[in-house]
Amino acid sequence: LRRKKIDEDFYEELEEILIGADVGVNVVMELIDELRTEVRKRKIEDAVDLQPVLSEKLVELLSGKEDNSLNIQESGLTVILFVGVNGVGKTTTIGKMAHRFNSEGKKVLLAAGDTFRAGAIEQLEVWGDRVGVDVVKQQAGSDPAAVIYDALQAAKKREADILLCDTAGRLQNKTNLMEELNKIYRVIKREVPNAPHEVLLVLDATTGQNALSQAKLFGEKTGVTGLVLTKLDGTAKGGIVVAIRNEMDIPMKFVGLGEQMDDLQEFDSEQFVHALFAGLIKDEEKREVEESVE
Amino acid sequence: MAAFEGLSNRLQNVFGKLKGKGKVSENDVKEAMREVRLALLEADVNFKVVKDFINKVKEKAIGQEVMKSFTPGMVIIDIVNKELTSLMGETHSKLNKSNKPPTVIMMAGLQGAGKTTTTGKLAKYLQKQNHKPLLIAADIYRPAAIKQLQILGEQIDTPVFSLGDKANPVEIAKQGLQQAKENHNDYVIIDTAGRLHIDEDLMNELKDIKETVKPDEVLLVVDSMTGQDAVNVAESFNQQLELTGVVLTKLDGDTRGGAALSVKAVTGKPIKFAAMGEKIDALEPFYPDRMASRILGM
Numbered sequence A: 001l002r003r004k005k006i007d008e009d010f011y012e013e014l015e016e017i018l019i020g021a022d023v024g025v026n027v028v029m030e031l032i033d034e035l036r037t038e039v040r041k042r043k044i045e046d047a048v049d050l051q052p053v054l055s056e057k058l059v060e061l062l063s064g065k066e067d068n069s070l071n072i073q074e075s076g077l078t079v080i081l082f083v084g085v086n087g088v089g090k091t092t093t094i095g096k097m098a099h100r101f102n103s104e105g106k107k108v109l110l111a112a113g114d115t116f117r118a119g120a121i122e123q124l125e126v127w128g129d130r131v132g133v134d135v136v137k138q139q140a141g142s143d144p145a146a147v148i149y150d151a152l153q154a155a156k157k158r159e160a161d162i163l164l165c166d167t168a169g170r171l172q173n174k175t176n177l178m179e180e181l182n183k184i185y186r187v188i189k190r191e192v193p194n195a196p197h198e199v200l201l202v203l204d205a206t207t208g209q210n211a212l213s214q215a216k217l218f219g220e221k222t223g224v225t226g227l228v229l230t231k232l233d234g235t236a237k238g239g240i241v242v243a244i245r246n247e248m249d250i251p252m253k254f255v256g257l258g259e260q261m262d263d264l265q266e267f268d269s270e271q272f273v274h275a276l277f278a279g280l281i282k283d284e285e286k287r288e289v290e291e292s293v294e
Numbered sequence B: 001m002a003a004f005e006g007l008s009n010r011l012q013n014v015f016g017k018l019k020g021k022g023k024v025s026e027n028d029v030k031e032a033m034r035e036v037r038l039a040l041l042e043a044d045v046n047f048k049v050v051k052d053f054i055n056k057v058k059e060k061a062i063g064q065e066v067m068k069s070f071t072p073g074m075v076i077i078d079i080v081n082k083e084l085t086s087l088m089g090e091t092h093s094k095l096n097k098s099n100k101p102p103t104v105i106m107m108a109g110l111q112g113a114g115k116t117t118t119t120g121k122l123a124k125y126l127q128k129q130n131h132k133p134l135l136i137a138a139d140i141y142r143p144a145a146i147k148q149l150q151i152l153g154e155q156i157d158t159p160v161f162s163l164g165d166k167a168n169p170v171e172i173a174k175q176g177l178q179q180a181k182e183n184h185n186d187y188v189i190i191d192t193a194g195r196l197h198i199d200e201d202l203m204n205e206l207k208d209i210k211e212t213v214k215p216d217e218v219l220l221v222v223d224s225m226t227g228q229d230a231v232n233v234a235e236s237f238n239q240q241l242e243l244t245g246v247v248l249t250k251l252d253g254d255t256r257g258g259a260a261l262s263v264k265a266v267t268g269k270p271i272k273f274a275a276m277g278e279k280i281d282a283l284e285p286f287y288p289d290r291m292a293s294r295i296l297g298m
């Protein structure tokens, strides 16, 4: 770290980095309190020795005890439901994931469960064409639960391995729309035993504190089993998932790193935390270079 | 949510303790400022913007008014509210209008912010004022982006100019503008693809479009749920494109929308519209004072 001594300035800088990454002020203050205790207990004097302690804490928090991989059935149909607020990247992530499963030789089917947004069905169809998988759809404006029902029957009949269900974006405070989503969830539950096998909440990395409310409310209505963090190819760090993980047991599963088919990666907590401190580490490297020049 | 407790509650807690004491000290004011800072950070106002803001308010608050007041919490809220409102822009800022029609409006912003939807809403808004807008579909990248705009255009009987997704967006914008002139459309709204502010090629494309059509408005569309990164995005778009205004979307949610303040603070450009829903008429002129209260959770 830039400042070697652990003093108030140092803590302030750390606080700013974490808050600047959207970790959220409450969690940041908690973390820093824990660090202060750690510093006293372990008699750490040099900030350079503190960074690994913090990183370790964050990595631990983010990777958790749960399994980060997707719950894919060995045989028979796996149903994955995608939920989230407007414009976060649900449909795009479905396209990317379809590509992934398709390349693994699995038989993939897509369900055009967003019947509301203009062009949503067509958007999913373009992805279906790109990847080379079929899309089950009805007309715009039709009942999304009915589309999903159709898709479930089609998936069973065609013996598909994976059914990826798109849904319309909705804000978590809209009770009616959340009920509509709950209905879709119940249809899936009823039609396929143990389904949905995954309910993935898609979060946009540029989102601030509101993502916490998204995780809570979507979790309540649709039993979210995993998080996908998109748009990490921008300058936002997505630190809000730290706050989410601090309060909830929902594992981080995937990250989106662009708009193309291949821009989906499994979540790597170490890489994520490293990026969180990228600014700090860069400063550190600079300082080392400067010192070696001196 | 406990974290989202309104500022007035918090300040009441701070000053509630000193009811017996009777006198407000500089320390009490500092404590109150800490609460203001928390409220702003929890609302996603950028931390650098918060720092400047707190310093400004502190100066005013440590002045006589607060110290002498029987309701110090109220006085501080008043100061904070006034400062926030003035930072956000005192009055509603109208759309620019060209004295040689058509007036050209160009939309820009990150992926998924709400550009295409807002393009449709803006057309509807203008239609209601008896204008004849033409929409230009210059997003050739996002799957079915053109179709999306065409559907919106149909809903409100507004023509959409497109050359498909194989043409160059600069060329699309140019030809679209030409058509608007021929057809006597008095407004043109150009929908562009979402892009990252750090994507050099795509940012250059926007510069080229701007250079070509010489817009009267370059509106940055910002998702009101955006966190700390809002300043980077807004600053960068503004530097590269010289924005004329901002549209804040998805305000129908439960976000406190601190990004609004961040964006205004770093660009100095007015927020002209607030988008409050997915429906085509969910667009309203923006009022800074309402936003100030919202950010403070009041």
Ligand SMILES: Nc1nc2c(ncn2[C@@H]2O[C@H](COP(=O)(O)OP(=O)(O)OP(=O)(O)O)[C@@H](O)[C@H]2O)c(=O)[nH]1
Binding pocket: A084, A085, A086, A087, A088, A089, A090, A091, A092, A093, A114, A117, A120, A167, A168, A169, A170, A202, A230, A231, A232, A233, A234, A255, A256, A257, A258, A259, A263, B111, B112, B142, B194, B196
């Ligand atoms: N840079 C970047 N853009 C992304 C990423 N994921 C999605 N996008 C873009 O974000 C925009 C919105 O993506 P969609 O997949 O349509 O989002 P959605 O959640 O389905 O949106 P709605 O259905 O309207 O709620 C599109 O322009 C995508 O190309 C990502 O990881 N990085």
Ligand SMILES: Nc1nc2c(ncn2[C@@H]2O[C@H](COP(=O)(O)OP(=O)(O)OP(=O)(O)O)[C@@H](O)[C@H]2O)c(=O)[nH]1
Binding pocket: A086, A087, A117, A169, A171, B109, B110, B111, B112, B113, B114, B115, B116, B117, B118, B139, B142, B145, B192, B193, B194, B195, B221, B249, B250, B251, B252, B253, B275, B276, B277, B278, B282
């Ligand atoms: N609730 C709500 N949703 C909105 C609002 N504005 C836009 N949306 C939704 O946000 C999502 C993204 O909107 P788009 O208009 O496609 O966003 P965009 O910026 O054009 O996206 P790209 O072209 O992919 O960059 C859609 O689901 C819209 O319906 C709003 O004010 N409130």
Ligand SMILES: [K+]
Binding pocket: A086, A087, A088, A204, A206, B111, B112, B113, B223
């Ligand atoms: K967004």
Ligand SMILES: [Mg+2]
Binding pocket: A090, A091, A092, A114, A120, A166, A167, A168, A169
């Ligand atoms: Mg979608």
Ligand SMILES: [Mg+2]
Binding pocket: B115, B116, B117, B139, B142, B145, B191, B192, B193, B194
């Ligand atoms: Mg668009």
